[in-house]
Amino acid sequence: MDYLVTMTTHVPDGTSEEAVQDVRDREAAHSRELAAQGHLLRLWRPPLKPGEWRTLGLFAADDGDGLEKVLASMPLRVWRTDEVTPLAPHPNDPAGHAEKPGPSAPEVGGSEFLTTFTVTIPAGTPGVTVDATTAREADRARELAGQGHLRRLWTLPGRGHSLGLWWARDAAEMQAILASLPMDAWMSVQTTPLTRHPSDPAVAGS
Numbered sequence: 183m184d185y186l187v188t189m190t191t192h193v194p195d196g197t198s199e200e201a202v203q204d205v206r207d208r209e210a211a212h213s214r215e216l217a218a219q220g221h222l223l224r225l226w227r228p229p230l231k232p233g234e235w236r237t238l239g240l241f242a243a244d245d246g247d248g249l250e251k252v253l254a255s256m257p258l259r260v261w262r263t264d265e266v267t268p269l270a271p272h273p274n275d276p277a278g279h280a281e282k283p284g285p286s287a288p289e290v291g292g293s294e295f296l297t298t299f300t301v302t303i304p305a306g307t308p309g310v311t312v313d314a315t316t317a318r319e320a321d322r323a324r325e326l327a328g329q330g331h332l333r334r335l336w337t338l339p340g341r342g343h344s345l346g347l348w349w350a351r352d353a354a355e356m357q358a359i360l361a362s363l364p365m366d367a368w369m370s371v372q373t374t375p376l377t378r379h380p381s382d383p384a385v386a387g388s
Contacts, residue, residue, distance in 0.1 A: 186266075221242055300370045303342075
């Protein structure tokens with residue numbers, strides 16, 4: 183099972199730079215071990231405010247207890263709080279149709295984005311319209327995956343909620359991609375631009 187983990191680090195006041203660097207070095211080394219074990223799939227940096235130390239991680243574990251053991255094994259956990267979001271399979275996830283799904287390296291000259299979708303179908307919409315739009319959404323998802331724009335898609339807890347991982351040249355192209363989705367009129371979307379993390383398994387393996 184996949185999990186999205188928001189990891190926020192607070193280094194105690196008075197901690198020496200040498201101690202911080204030691205923990206960071208051990209964290210990087212252990213991240214490579216977790217990636218080799220198949221537990222750590224991706225790491226990103228979201229937009230940060232001054233002084234913030236926050237990372238988004240995509241992890242895999244059998245269950246919540248297994249994930250907690252993975253997170254607790256990371257050296258930075260002594261200074262860190264983790265917010266875990268369980269991710270369920272989505273029928274339009276490109277990885278679900280791949281022979282060996284795994285982390286894919288971000289392309290040069292573009293950016294990755296996470297999008298949180300909430301779909302609200304207007305009351306009174308005929309079932310045949312819903313079915314037709316859902317089918318067109320699946321077709322469009324396959325097109326965007328084939329073009330390299332849609333990387334992953336998961337179902338979030340709660341009815342009508344989904345999480346997508348995308349690649350686009352810039353924010354304008356990302357917005358145009360989202361506007362091209364057949365369900366666009368029924369969706370509210372929150373988009374998070376991502377930057378590379380030095381310990382991201384996809385970057386390290388590219």
